[in-house]
Amino acid sequence: MVGGSAIRGSRVGAGPMGEAERGDAAPRLYISFFCSNGHETRPAFAADAVIPEEWDCPRCGLPTNRDAENPPPPPKITPYKTHLAYVKERRSDDEAKAILAEALDSLRNRRAAGEVIY
Incomplete structure (x- = not known):
């Protein structure tokens, strides 16, 4: 055996991985x-x-589930609500008009006073 080694071509832990080594x-x-x-x-x-x-x-x-004849129904997915939809749930149309009028008056007063608004 020329320059032979008993473990040539193998590595530590190599070998058959059958039931005998791993267990049942x-x-x-x-x-x-x-x-x-x-x-x-x-x-x-x-x-x-x-x-x-x-x-x-x-x-x-x-x-x-495990019942092939009666599988569970798909879950109901609620659609995405925008911020405006949530605001409309909390405010009536009259309240919205009053808030808008107040905001416009404030903006007009600031412009009249010379404040730069972008």
Whole structure:
């Protein structure tokens, strides 16, 4: 053996990684979850784990449950409200007109006094 080494071409920790070295795999359960788009998801759980009632679909993001005939409905999404929509909920039209008139009077008085307003 010319310049040979018993561990040539290998590294520390290298070798077959079979069940003998790693130990036995934990027993697993594959549970089916269904979303309202008809997708089926089968995540793996440990045999002694508590199985959740709902799961998120990895394809569409909708909630899922274990009942294929009656999947949960998609969540209701409220549309984005602008600042003006929130103001209109708090103020009536008459109050808005009064506030606008007050702001315009203040602006006109400042301009009349020579204040530079951009």
